Structure formats: structure tokens, C-alpha cells
Amino acid sequence: MPLPPGAIVPVELHQPEPGGATLVGVFQDASGGCLATLTDEHRLMVELAGLPEGTTRVVLAAEVASGSLSGMSGLRCAVGSGLVVLSGAAAGAATPEPVHLLGECYLREEAWWFREIGYGLAGEADLTRALGPEAAGYHLRRSATHSARAVPVPDAAVERERAAPPDPAGRPVRGLxxxxxxxxxxxxxxxxxxxxxxxxxxxxxxxxxxxxxxxxxxxxxxxxxxxxxxxxxxxxxxxxxxxxxxxxxxxxxxxxxxxxxxxxxxxxxxxxxxxxxxxxxxxxxxxxxxxxxxxxxxxxxxxxxxxxxxxxxxxxxxxxxxxxxxxxxxxxxxxxxxxxxxxxxxxxxxxxxxxxxxxxxxxxxxxxxxxxxxxxx
Structure with a gap:
């Protein structure tokens, strides 16, 4: 569907529990190169009059750090002021993959259009091909952080472990x-x-x-x-x-x-x-x-x-x-x-x-x- 010249396209993510899913916007040039990547848990603003120079496509996606978007019941995504509301499968509620392509704003014959996409991505190769290496790297780092995030401040349990006797088998203990x-x-x-x-x-x-x-x-x-x-x-x-x-x-x-x-x-x-x-x-x-x-x-x-x-x-x-x-x-x-x-x-x-x-x-x-x-x- 066509977008008005200079339109501001808000993308809003409604989720039952904050912190579960994240919106990702990837600004690409004509060759598919990434010019900028935006992320937010609630709202992205795509300002057609203020895009990075050379932008011809803005890919919009939702992602979770671990698991799949299908585990996010009640997920809903509103694109644009009354433009389209993506819910259920269109918003990734049935997507077994961790990343779901919502849609894209694209430039055609000097006019901007919006197109709903609606399918999931899994694996570094698919993510890189669809979103570019920067956005793929963002998701991979989020996944790594989610699986092993710990502030290095010892608590009482850790202090007890430090005081424990050494392993009688003499095995090296690393990272514990x-x-x-x-x-x-x-x-x-x-x-x-x-x-x-x-x-x-x-x-x-x-x-x-x-x-x-x-x-x-x-x-x-x-x-x-x-x-x-x-x-x-x-x-x-x-x-x-x-x-x-x-x-x-x-x-x-x-x-x-x-x-x-x-x-x-x-x-x-x-x-x-x-x-x-x-x-x-x-x-x-x-x-x-x-x-x-x-x-x-x-x-x-x-x-x-x-x-x-x-x-x-x-x-x-x-x-x-x-x-x-x-x-x-x-x-x-x-x-x-x-x-x-x-x-x-x-x-x-x-x-x-x-x-x-x-x-x-x-x-x-x-x-x-x-x-x-x-x-x-």
C-alpha cells in the first residue's frame, strides 16, 4: 500500500509482559547494505523524510532472545497510524522461529510503499540474508547474553563455594x-x-x-x-x-x-x-x-x-x-x-x-x- 510523502510510520509492539520481544528496524540501501539498525521493546519511528541517505528499504521485524515468538501469547504489532494492525500469526504468534519479519517500507519509482511480509527466520544464514549482518549480530548477541548473563558481584552462595574444599579428583574447575x-x-x-x-x-x-x-x-x-x-x-x-x-x-x-x-x-x-x-x-x-x-x-x-x-x-x-x-x-x-x-x-x-x-x-x-x-x- 502507498505511503504519503514524508510520512512518519510508527511501529508499536504490544506484548503481555515487557522485555519478552523486541522490535528491529533495518535501513538498507539499494544493494542491501545496512545503513542503520534500530531496536526498541515498544515503539520504532520510521520517518520517511529523515531516513539515512541512500535508504531504499526499511525491514521491520520482531525477535526474542531465546525460544520462539509463538510462546508470546497476545502479541500484537501496529504499523502506522491506522495503516495495518498485525496480530496472531501475522505478528509472529505462530512463528516457531525466534525472529519474525513483519513487513517493509520500500521505495518504488520515487514513492514509498508498505508491504506486509509475515514469516519467521532461524539460523545465522537466514537472518543475515534477510536483515543483514548487523541485525543478525544483534540477535545473536542478545541470545548469548540471555543464556549467560550474570553481574560479577559475588553473593553469599558464591562465597560458600569459594570456601569449599578442592575437588578430590584434582579436576580443573574453570568458569564455575x-x-x-x-x-x-x-x-x-x-x-x-x-x-x-x-x-x-x-x-x-x-x-x-x-x-x-x-x-x-x-x-x-x-x-x-x-x-x-x-x-x-x-x-x-x-x-x-x-x-x-x-x-x-x-x-x-x-x-x-x-x-x-x-x-x-x-x-x-x-x-x-x-x-x-x-x-x-x-x-x-x-x-x-x-x-x-x-x-x-x-x-x-x-x-x-x-x-x-x-x-x-x-x-x-x-x-x-x-x-x-x-x-x-x-x-x-x-x-x-x-x-x-x-x-x-x-x-x-x-x-x-x-x-x-x-x-x-x-x-x-x-x-x-x-x-x-x-x-x-
Whole structure:
């Protein structure tokens, strides 16, 4: 069916339990190459007048990290303001696969059209062919995270395991206990991405986070040492600081070649706690990346007390193309003002107590991006 010129096509996902399924929008050029990938648990906005340059097709899909969409009873997807409502089988309720193609907006003779699709995808080859490697990688990383997600903070049960006597058979025990630090960790499993990955980090330097400056620096140093031992050439990290404004901390660099680590930005960040300037600066820094990454994720190190306008920040976050978002907060943080933001609902929340735990979170995030996992060595 035809779409009006400059139309804004909202895609809304209605599900009985939040966090089960995710909407995925893939913006492709005429050759099928991916220009951007958007994800959200509730709503995507396809603005035909503001698409990435060269877009000729926008593929819309729903996916779950594990199992199948058929396990999501009551799943319903509304595409466009009264355009079409996909429910039941059309929305993936009968799809035994984890990913379901909902439909696509496509350009034909300089006019935009919408077409309902309605079939499932399973396997990396099918996902890559239909959605492109970036979206396929997003799903694979979500699956890996879902199957083995654990914040590296020992609890009482773990402490009891640590105190248990050694295995009388003398068998090596790897990965059963939480690692003390990245120094005692290694990456295991097959690397499931075909190229380098990029982690973009936004570091909160507002007054309430000043006490963690030394801790953050130590964690980043441990990441550099870990990367030299465990990570591949080409994997990238970039970092900016933010408060009322944003400034560069670490320009895009291969993680294995991290040089002097600093918590002092290349400019003033003012006062306040605004994430938007940091996101805009991180996106701008992508032009300085030495290699083009296969996938990109965001880590925000903060106490979660942001003062951004959600109506401004959420659309910006949607357009960044992050496969995963990680909010990393001190263990003592209680007031997370981001709960009303859509990007927060799809973010993985981590808590840290010291530099070793923050370093382990860095390592775990990189392992998730490559489809691997951390294990004691």
C-alpha cells in the first residue's frame, strides 16, 4: 500500500509482559547494505523524510532472545497510524522461529510503499540474508547474553563455594566461580562476528560521580591488559566524558593498543548530568575510527541520575544503531531517573563495587558483543 510523502510510520509492539520481544528496524540501501539498525521493546519511528541517505528499504521485524515468538501469547504489532494492525500469526504468534519479519517500507519509482511480509527466520544464514549482518549480530548477541548473563558481584552462595574444599579428583574447575578480576579471566567460545566490534563509552563526570574517577581509570587499564591477551586486532573503544556538556576522553582506538588512560577530558564538561551531548559526540567520533566495525554497543557509566528530556533523547538513541546498551552504575546507586526513557528499558543494568568488578563488566560486554563468554583461567 502507498505511503504519503514524508510520512512518519510508527511501529508499536504490544506484548503481555515487557522485555519478552523486541522490535528491529533495518535501513538498507539499494544493494542491501545496512545503513542503520534500530531496536526498541515498544515503539520504532520510521520517518520517511529523515531516513539515512541512500535508504531504499526499511525491514521491520520482531525477535526474542531465546525460544520462539509463538510462546508470546497476545502479541500484537501496529504499523502506522491506522495503516495495518498485525496480530496472531501475522505478528509472529505462530512463528516457531525466534525472529519474525513483519513487513517493509520500500521505495518504488520515487514513492514509498508498505508491504506486509509475515514469516519467521532461524539460523545465522537466514537472518543475515534477510536483515543483514548487523541485525543478525544483534540477535545473536542478545541470545548469548540471555543464556549467560550474570553481574560479577559475588553473593553469599558464591562465597560458600569459594570456601569449599578442592575437588578430590584434582579436576580443573574453570568458569564455575566468579573471576576476581580481568587478570584471572579469559574469553572462551567461538568468536561469532565476522569483523571487529566497537564499544562506545559515556562516562558521567558530574559531581556525584567524582569519587569513582580512580576506580574507572584502573578498570580501563585492566581492560587494556586483558585485550592484549584475549581480544582480536581491530576491536575498538572510544570514550567521552559528560556532565552539562561532553568532551573526548579516548578517541576511537584499537583496544589492544590503548595507551595512556586518563579520566581527564579534552575540554570542560561543565555542570549537570546530560547524556545527549555525550551520545552526539560519540556518533561524531565514528568518523575517526581506524576500521569499520561489524557491530557497535554503548556503555554508560553513571549513577543513573540524568536530566535529559526523554522526548529529545529517545529518538536520538534510536538513530545511533547501537546493538546493545549497557547502563553501569555503582552498587550504592538507588535513584535511576532514566526509568521513564525508552532506551533504559532495553538497556542491561550492571552494578559495580570496585575497579575489579568494573573491569569484569568491560570484559563481559566485549565477550557478549563477539558471541563469547568470560571464564576463569
Amino acid at each position: 566461580l566468579p573471576m576476581a578480576s580481568l587478570e584471572s579471566a579469559r574469553m572462551v567460545g567461538e568468536r561469532r562476528v565476522r569483523g571487529p566490534v566497537s564499544l562506545e563509552v559515556a562516562v558521567d563526570l558530574s559531581y556525584s560521580m567524582e569519587q569513582y574517577a580512580g576506580l574507572r581509570t584502573a578498570a580501563l587499564r585492566s581492560l587494556g591488559e586483558f585485550a592484549c591477551r584475549e581480544m582480536a586486532d581491530g576491536d575498538l573503544l572510544s570514550s567521552v566524558a559528560f556532565a552539562g556538556r561532553a568532551a573526548v576522553l579516548v578517541p576511537p582506538v584499537e583496544v589492544r593498543r590503548l595507551g595512556q588512560v586518563t579520566d581527564h577530558p579534552q575540554g570542560s564538561v561543565g555542570e549537570g548530568t546530560l547524556l545527549e551531548p555525550a551520545i552526539r559526540l560519540l556518533v561524531k567520533l565514528r568518523g575517526r575510527r581506524p576500521v569499520k566495525p561489524w557491530g557497535c554497543s554503548l556503555m554508560v557509566i553513571s549513577d543513573g541520575e540524568f536530566f535529559d528530556d526523554a522526548y529529545r533523547l529517545d529518538p536520538i538513541m534510536q538513530r545511533t544503531g547501537y546493538q546493545d546498551v549497557h547502563l553501569v552504575v555503582p552498587e550504592s546507586a538507588e535513584r535511576l531517573t532514566t526509568r521513564s526513557h525508552r532506551w533504559h528499558r532495553r538497556a542491561t543494568l550492571w552494578r559495580f563495587r570496585d575497579a575489579d568488578q568494573l573491569g569484569l563488566i568491560y570484559g563481559t560486554v566485549f565477550a557478549t558483543m563477539t558471541g563469547q563468554r568470560l571464564e576463569g583461567r
